[in-house]
Amino acid sequence: MDSIITIRQLSFHYPDGTTAISDLSLDIFPGEKIALVGVNGAGKSTLLLHLNGILEGSGQIQVNGIRVQKENKGQVRTWVGLVFQNPDDQLFSPTVFEDIAYGPIYQGYSRDDVAVKVEQALAAVQMTGSAVRNPFHLSGGEKKRIAIATVLSMQPKILVLDEPTAGLDPRGRREIIALLRELPQTMIIATHDLSMVEQLTDRAIVMESGRIIADIPSRELLSKTTFLLDHGLA
Numbered sequence: 342m343d344s345i346i347t348i349r350q351l352s353f354h355y356p357d358g359t360t361a362i363s364d365l366s367l368d369i370f371p372g373e374k375i376a377l378v379g380v381n382g383a384g385k386s387t388l389l390l391h392l393n394g395i396l397e398g399s400g401q402i403q404v405n406g407i408r409v410q411k412e413n414k415g416q417v418r419t420w421v422g423l424v425f426q427n428p429d430d431q432l433f434s435p436t437v438f439e440d441i442a443y444g445p446i447y448q449g450y451s452r453d454d455v456a457v458k459v460e461q462a463l464a465a466v467q468m469t470g471s472a473v474r475n476p477f478h479l480s481g482g483e484k485k486r487i488a489i490a491t492v493l494s495m496q497p498k499i500l501v502l503d504e505p506t507a508g509l510d511p512r513g514r515r516e517i518i519a520l521l522r523e524l525p526q527t528m529i530i531a532t533h534d535l536s537m538v539e540q541l542t543d544r545a546i547v548m549e550s551g552r553i554i555a556d557i558p559s560r561e562l563l564s565k566t567t568f569l570l571d572h573g574l575a
């Protein structure tokens with residue numbers, strides 16, 4: 342099977358000289374649900390920001406057979422829906438409707454089609470009826486679901502989520518995990534939440550210092566107690 346994301350020899354240094362990704366190569370296949378784990382500073386967020394061209398390192402990334410670069414960022418962003426760790430980086434409109442409509446409007450859909458897409462995205466995150474609400478007045482879990490809806494409205498092939506359960510209460514966590522389990526997209530999820538790794542993902546990629554140090558079935562990772570402790574993951 343052809344990979345849907347292909348990363349070859351990716352390296353990235355922040356302007357202050359910090360190396361965040363070192364010579365990283367990876368293939369992701371359609372339909373996979375992948376956990377990206379690693380201690381703080383391992384490079385997870387930096388890697389995710391490369392998948393839709395927000396950051397550009399050296400090396401090559403292809404999504405859906407197309408190289409991710411300046412000229413086709415717009416196209417890539419309709420395929421790769423990136424949900425930031427902090428919903429306040431994603432929600433900026435006075436109403437939930439406008440935040441979710443932003444992508445489909447950018448894609449050129451008519452007003453009627455945009456309205457349908459907003460309703461579908463709200464239904465997918467179980468927030469039907471919230472279109473008129475102010476995103477800033479929502480609870481943490483609700484904000485997270487609306488942030489997910491803002492990318493689902495573009496019908497992406499791939500969902501990339503940065504620590505989607507961080508900061509949520511137990512019910513909020515359970516709801517996000519249940520919601521993500523129902524979605525058909527290929528998913529790459531950066532997380533410290535080992536119970537989400539277990540309940541949601543098949544494959545676990547462990548990063549440390551900008552490199553991949555393990556790429557194994559999630560079940561196998563969770564059974565490696567000593568490895569998890571040695572690498573600060575449990």
Ligand SMILES: Nc1ncnc2c1ncn2[C@@H]1O[C@H](COP(=O)(O)OP(=O)(O)O)[C@@H](O)[C@H]1O
Nearest residue numbers: 355357359361380381382383384385386387388
């Ligand atoms: N804006 C930035 N400027 C400089 N260094 C950064 C910046 N963002 C992250 N880093 C550094 O890059 C490395 C990888 O960080 P990050 O990708 O955020 O890791 P993770 O998401 O796994 O916690 C860390 O050393 C971090 O301190």
Ligand SMILES: [Mg+2]
Nearest residue numbers: 385386387503
């Ligand atoms: Mg991070």
